[in-house]
Amino acid sequence: MLATLLLFFAPVSINADTDEGAVKRIALVISGRKVQRDEKTIRVTQGESVELVWQSDETAELHLHGYDISFEVSPEAPAIVTFQAHATGRFPITSHGFGGQKGHGHEALIYIEVYPR
Numbered sequence: 001m002l003a004t005l006l007l008f009f010a011p012v013s014i015n016a017d018t019d020e021g022a023v024k025r026i027a028l029v030i031s032g033r034k035v036q037r038d039e040k041t042i043r044v045t046q047g048e049s050v051e052l053v054w055q056s057d058e059t060a061e062l063h064l065h066g067y068d069i070s071f072e073v074s075p076e077a078p079a080i081v082t083f084q085a086h087a088t089g090r091f092p093i094t095s096h097g098f099g100g101q102k103g104h105g106h107e108a109l110i111y112i113e114v115y116p117r
């Protein structure tokens with residue numbers, strides 16, 4: 001199924017015909033350096049606006065690969081990350097360091113799969 005996905009990077013285009021405006025909001029909780037969620041893949045549809053709301057018991061710098069979005073989570077306040085799912089494919093979110101340490105975690109915390117519309 002995944003092999004049928006086309007991975008490509010297209011410029012964000014504004015299409016007047018599509019019903020933009022709907023936001024897919026997903027709440028994620030990190031504790032013990034893991035995302036507390038049974039399903040390790042978040043599935044969205046191309047063109048959707050995605051809002052990830054992160055709570056974490058520890059400070060960490062996270063990185064959404066492919067879209068190349070880096071952001072910080074911390075116990076102080078929820079971190080909100082918003083992006084338009086323009087590129088299809090499977091994209092890992094990895095840690096670039098927990099607790100202020102720098103370093104690239106090799107294990108994905110979670111994946112985002114963007115399906116063609």
Ligand SMILES: [Cu+2]
Binds near residue numbers: 094096
């Ligand atoms: Cu990374």
